[in-house]
Amino acid sequence: MLEELIKKMEDTIDSDDFEIVQEECVEKIEQADLGLSAVEPLLKLMERHPLADFGVPGAIVHFVERFYKQGYEDILFQSVKNSPTIHTVWMLNRICNDKNSDNKFRELLAETAERSDINSAIVKSAKDFLNN
Secondary structure, three states: OOOHHHHHHHHHOOOOOOOHHHHHHHHHHHHHHOOOHHHHHHHHHHHHOOOOOOOOOHHHHHHHHHHHOOEEEEEHHHHHHHOOOOOHHHHHHHOOOOOOOOOHHHHHHHHHHOOOOOHHHHHHHHHHHHOO
16 A cells, blocks of 8 residues: 555656645555554655655655654664655754754764765755755
């Protein structure tokens, strides 16, 4: 079921209907009570579309951030380390803004700002967060 919902979102990611489809799919994920197990597949969707507009913050972010301090942040850490996106770097910065967060998150943000193997817009975003 989760794979089908992610495919549905992926199939509409460049359409005008994406925001509505994303909200409907995330609502179904919530209703299925998939919890933390849905976080990694949703972040993988973002990884496959590093510059996509998932919203501000968007249904996926609202869903996955519910699991903050329950394992979400470690899954996000690995996602950003492997394949940062505009959205996941932004989410990482939100963790960095928590004064009680582990310094490893800020260090990863700094590492991301220095990478040469990712899109320059993602690098710029990481740099902007570090400078603010």
